[in-house]
Amino acid sequence: MSRSSSGFVAGLTALAVAAVGFLAYQASANVPDDLASPKKPGTSASGAPAAKEKKKDAHPVPARSGTGQRVVYALAAKRVWLVGEAAGRKPRTFVVMPSTVNPPPGTYQVTSRSGQVTGSDGVDIEHVVRFADVEQVAIGFSAAVDGTMAKPDPNLRTGGVRMTPADGDAMWAFATIGSKIVVVP
Numbered sequence: 001m002s003r004s005s006s007g008f009v010a011g012l013t014a015l016a017v018a019a020v021g022f023l024a025y026q027a028s029a030n031v032p033d034d035l036a037s038p039k040k041p042g043t044s045a046s047g048a049p050a051a052k053e054k055k056k057d058a059h060p061v062p063a064r065s066g067t068g069q070r071v072v073y074a075l076a077a078k079r080v081w082l083v084g085e086a087a088g089r090k091p092r093t094f095v096v097m098p099s100t101v102n103p104p105p106g107t108y109q110v111t112s113r114s115g116q117v118t119g120s121d122g123v124d125i126e127h128v129v130r131f132a133d134v135e136q137v138a139i140g141f142s143a144a145v146d147g148t149m150a151k152p153d154p155n156l157r158t159g160g161v162r163m164t165p166a167d168g169d170a171m172w173a174f175a176t177i178g179s180k181i182v183v184v185p
Helices: 002-029 165-174
Strands: 070-074 079-083 092-095 106-109 112-118 124-134 137-144 160-163 180-184
Touching: 079 165, 092 165, 106 124, 124 160, 124 165, 124 180, 137 165, 160 165
Parallel strands: 070 180, 137 160
Antiparallel strands: 070 079, 079 092, 106 180, 112 124, 124 137
16 A cells, blocks of 8 residues: 555656646746846846946035045035045045034134043033134034034034044044145035
8 A cells, every 4th residue: 555655646746846847837938028038237127238327425525625635514414524535435424413603614724632521512522623713612523422412502602513422433533633624515
């Protein structure tokens, strides 16, 4: 009896394989032409060479912000770019929280730095990179030690441009004394 059972199972297996093969053939015969043959890399669905797609940078460095290594600060965008000299290297960019006093657009240089101090708003800050004075208010980039980027009190005249601690670390490493800062509208 075991011989007839194994023969029966073998027959069912062969029948199942044949049915799957038939269904696969039928499915491949009904595939639309644009899906029938595998595409080569770099070709479109029609098989024609595809145009190289270049990803558009969501936050490109502002036009007319100069050349070479520099920090670019866009007032309206509330964004900073750390632009290096290495060709092809994408600049680091991040959002910032401006203070109540802003520098006018122009080119500046880093004039002083402080590792950790208390800001003019009473917040403990680190990695302070100063680059301008506007009506006796020092303007500079900094990160709150507690990581916050709160809106400044509109009743205080402060010049701290706040960023996250990670961005503050990057700014500190990038913008040494004499580094170029370009402020754009």
